[in-house]
Amino acid sequence: MLGNVVSVGPSIFEVGGEERGLTPPRGPEQAEGSEGPGAVAGVAREARSLLPARRFSAPGGQWRFMRPKLLPVLEPGAVPQRATWYTLVPLGESPSARVGHNCLYLPPAPTAGKGQVVIVGGADPNGSFSDAHIIDLDRHQWAMPGWVGLLPRYEHATFIPTSSPTSLWVFGGADQSGNRNCVQVLNLETGIWESPKVIGTQPLPRTFHTSSAAIGDRLYVLGGGDKGAEPVKDPQLHMFDTATLTWSQPEVHGNPPSPRHGHVVVAVGTKLFIHGGLSGDTFYNDLFCIDTNDMRWEKLPAAGDVPGGRAAHSAAAFGDHLYIFGGMDPTGALDTMYKYHIENQQWTLLEFDSPLPPGRLDHSMCIVPWQVCVSVKNRDSEAVTSRNTIGKEATETVSDEGDSDQKKQIGKGCTEDKLMYLFLIFGGMDTQGEIHRDCIVNLIK
Template sequence: MASSAGPSYPDRFYLAAKYASIPGTCEGAEDRVQPPPLRDDSKLVLYALYQQATIGPCNAPKPWSWNVVESAKWTSWNALGRTAPVEAMRLFVRTLEEEEPDWFAKATEGGITLNVANGAPDSSPKAPGPEAAVPQQKAPAAPAPATTAKEAANGATPVVASKPEVKEPEVTRVESFRSISKFDQWISPFVSGRRPPPRYQHEVAVVGDQLFVVGGNSGGRYLNDLWVLSLENFTWSRVEQIGPAPPSKEEDAPLLAPPPLPPLAGHSIIASGSTLLAVGGHTKEPAPTVQVRSFDTTTSKWSILETTGDAPAARGGQTVVKAGSRLVLFGGEDRKRKLLNDVHVLDLETKAWDSPSTSGAPPSPRCDHTATLHNGRYMLVFGGGTLANCYNDLHLLDLETFEWSRPETHGDTPHPRSGHASVAIGDTWYIVGGGDNAHGIADTLALNLNSFTWSVAATVPTKTSIASEGLSVVAAYEEGLVAFGGYNGRYSNEIHVFKPTPVEKPKPVMVRSKSAENAAAAVAAKSPSKPAPEKSTDPPKKPSSAAAPPEESPVEATRPSREAAENEKRAKREAEAKSRAEEEARAKAEDERIARVRQEMDGKSKSAIEAAVKAKEKAEAAANAAVAELAKTKQELNALKSKRLDGHQELETARKALASEQQRCFQLEVEVSSLKQQLGNVEALEQEIKLLRRKAEQSEAAAASAKQQQQSGIFSWITGTPQAPSPDEPRS
């Protein structure tokens, strides 16, 4: 929901992609403009979001690491995971608006246009899935926040109705919230201290004179920080949070404490005394069901609320209202971006979830709507929307019968909106900001919860953070509104205050009791009264002078007769006597009833006393047994402690023995290494000995052969047999 004027989605996304010179979107020479001076990290983010919006999740193989540019592109795209294409479109536009707030004006001046009817460039791939087929909405020329009820019923185009003058929030210096003396207009007070980072889709709550800001979304990055603003001097400070206790493990095992609060956005914060309850919200690693976390503002410690029953599916963008000891959750958007319109109830006393069955026509599935509690029994739901549509309908849920209905409203019909904020002060429900997929809503609505009449309380320029989506608003001291944050082309961290003109409370009306009315009617019935003369239709007759009675003077005619006065006094005395008699009779009957009750109570008291004595004896016996059991348990506990101490001592002794054995093993390893080295030397000596033996054997064999030849020569000489020439000797 962009806040500046221009085309709606998906046309706005494709136009932004062409302006950012994303490859494949600037094919026409007439559309070529100088690329905007974007940072390298912003270019990577825009590339990844464009790929996610037009192609879907990254399924391409990872490039080689030596290709630095392509590897960085792949990493940035793959980090988006299963982000929906439509969400990627919105994040693309918001990221570009952070770098180039006036990109749309520059694109218009540069002649950048869309080449096809549906807004997508000719060469750009179509986004997969049903989300891509978003029906195009025509953006209104100007924010038209009000129409008459008759025109809305007939489906007429919204027409601007009479509303307060458009006023820029006045920047002023005030000491505290209570010192603000300007009414019926938004003001921006000076604040001190380090401000929280800009954000939207966060939540705020007031505890005492402190306003707490929890989590939010900034450029697609979920936050988990917590800030507090003092309403006494408008000073910011950051809260150092303490996480929940880690799960119990063995004594020697390392303990990894979970983070104080996971980064989240689109959650709900409910103040209950000095405790804040965080319900649901979008996270990077969502749980299967809605998680409820508790924050103690006195100790700054988070804890997880362990619940039972049928917990709702994890979601964000829902509404939660507190009705007594119950939290009532409605609608929202689940992890797969599916819109919901279910109702769930969490009992804070039993910590159990329930999913009641509702009757009547419920609101259509939606998220980013608002809700409030009226008269402690009725939950009102207003606005919200889907990806393509925003709503301006009002629904009512009876929390006793869980029946949905549509109350009849009066006054100007509000403009459809989503991502707005609301808070009820007395009998007035204030609706602040929001968007309609084309621009921010500039009016602050007021709904009278007694007559269900809409009116416009204030109007601001559309460029302010009041006219934005994802802002939060709370009531301070039941005197006025405090708004923080939001997204209106850029993320905001500004504080705005609105104080309505104080309304005097009506004086109490004295109502006469029913018994007094009956007594007055009885007296009036017994007192004689002259019947009123009947009007006659006959013409009046002239009385004769003989029969004419003497005329009474005006004074005598106005005085009551003495007889009538006496009759009236007598009737009053009789009525008083009768009343006294009836009172005496009632008193006597009451005395008799009390006597009977006392008799019955005396009889019951004896049996009750006996039963109480027996119960006391039984309780004393049970207490004695419990004391004995407790003493036994203490003895066992002391024995276990003694055993544990002995075990620790044995463990320490074993550790020392183990250290000694490890030292001895080390020495043995050194000796073994030395022996191995000596053994290697022995093996080398053995090889040399074998070699020498082999040479000695060869020498002995050669000597034996020579000796044999010498003996055979002498024998031949004796016998005269010629000796065969040696192969080495030359033949003659």
Template sequence: MDSAIEKHCSELVARERSGHTALIERNVLYVWGGYVSIADDEVFLPNDEIWLYDLERGVWEMCRMSGEVPPPMSGTCGCSLNGDMYIFGGCDDNSQTNQLYCVNLLDGKYTWRKVSHKSGSPPSPRDKLSCWVFNDRLIYFGGYGHKQLDDINNNRSFLMDEASWMDDIYWGWNNEVHMFDPTSASWSEPHTSGCAPDPRAAHASATLCHKGYVCGGRIRETRTSDIYCLDLESWTWSEIVPASNVPVGRSWHTLTAISDSGLFLFGGLSIDCKPMSDGWVFDVGTKKWREFEHPYMNKPRLWHTACQGKDSDVIVFGGSCNYILLVDTGHCNDALVFQIQPYPLFRICEDYIAKNVKNCKMLEKQLPFVPPKLLPAVQKRISFFQTTKKI
């Protein structure tokens, strides 16, 4: 059997992984890349396949990819723009990279193309960075990677890792902001002002309106829970000082937009290298954190992905439940659905019918009388709950 395919309860499911890329388009979760631990080795997962999880039916599908396929990688930065998935950077068998690739998720062909630039210069090779999408442009921040000594301008934008260097090449963390415009195929480095965050990697970020938010991450040997905002119109940084208790410092966590003023933080690796399972909601208006109760407190995750789904759900997939620098770490392949906001009435009714139709003869008899425009949605939800009960 293909090492990347697992049969579980007669259903096809994506293999467990960490450091992968995941996006949601039209209520389908797309998963690419990442790695698993096998014995003493870290093994990249196949680069010529993409996994699709139908969030309405709860069914996985694997599709082959073609074209200018990127190398197998982890730690890439993925984002979605107009139905295209872009990945930048990451770490392959040779080291960090600074290549940009694109694939259309909606045409059903899944043909990769390597994106060339006509002007400007791409960021230096790096992984564990983050991205904001604004005004049809891709804006990248931070990460861990390498530069030649002549390219290190100052210690404020690049923090050298004193334990990692070779000849005139140095590894370290950065707080650079780079922008790619797909229309003009151009790279640029906007001049920012204000109070910028320290250089970091394995942080989390999210976009709200015209602002990009950064939370936590690793800065040398420490992990933080600070939060910064970059105005993507004026290019002005500002530090946000929370008006309430804050989560503990962490890296390899996620931050997901859930409303016009809300951000959801989940998981990560704490300052004392403890895998986390706590969830927090940050209100950018009041500048207050509040801890969020959820049913997955026994499922810590780090280096997972989190995407905003239907009705402000947050879909967390994969990641590790252990400290990933240990051998044979416990990678995961389940999708955790966090209900952050109250559901609309239709969603409540739809889910109630889907959960109970097989145990209630009255509901089962009345199902054919559901209006034709609504019946397909209800049938998909029935399929979803039947499938997830098996797994």
């Protein structure tokens, strides 16, 4: 018998009870591009839609809101070490524990501050959210903007068009009543969400959890969740143009990814990369690419530390690499991070010197700039004045790649700012009924 179940949407997410076994049973041979047995009924039964997707229960019928693992705290202006996970603890009240939200970086106006991180929507066992939360990177502080009009949703897509940086768009997702296929737009200057009238053939309602699937002014939609562990039966690529408020289905060539949900979609230049996902009992580990210039699908070869099949993970692109973190596979929630060299088509498992954060799925990740104060000593190194996690001022030497060797002498001030970049991850859950509200970061190598 399963524990207490709370419905928060159209599909099923079951954790706990007597059918919780995480060891996948034997089954038919795996599908091409998948990882592990073709029938992973243990996990598929336990996480029938992966995501908070939609029914929650926990061992004994109790949900547990996860206390953050003891990672070092990255203070404002401190120099992050390589291969180290940190907790970010802005002042103020952080968002409640949640899953299925989106996280993205809002750049500042030219020459004005460090920008903001915004968390949009999400869900917990009590329902889905219509709120938003902001980290003001100048003040290192949480804030809750007075934005109004967002329809509650989780596992939706968010993006900011290139030509309209003062607007924030959302598509799809779900709430208690079912999946959505509507589009809403926020005017960041007025704080009002609107539901514009669109033209063209809209995609079927679906969950489509991403904040990295837009190129220029266009959002690209492929696959997504229908009910339970099943994806929408829709192989088409959909394109939404914010300039014309038009949906279209461009003609594509080649073989697209098989129907799936819980996959990641990452835009790099004119290309879209699609990795992983789930369909029924099958977890995928394949990687596809489509160049929007010629609309031709390509299944990419992979070498190196190829990650196993997973779904409900997060992804981002930086430089020559794609990065993925977390998610779930037949064994449960994952805490690993990989990078993929786009040109060399090579996967690398990232190793960390610090403890790893709790494994999680249905979280959200974005890339944020991180300023530290530096005093240039010579062309090869920079003396960096910062504060370590216990508040003592120290001077560190930082190379152009971001390495730092802490020195014992006391810093005497700084002459300029050095910009580094961090992966920032918020929230998510595991397969044991624990839901997170922590904010964790690591330095991009």
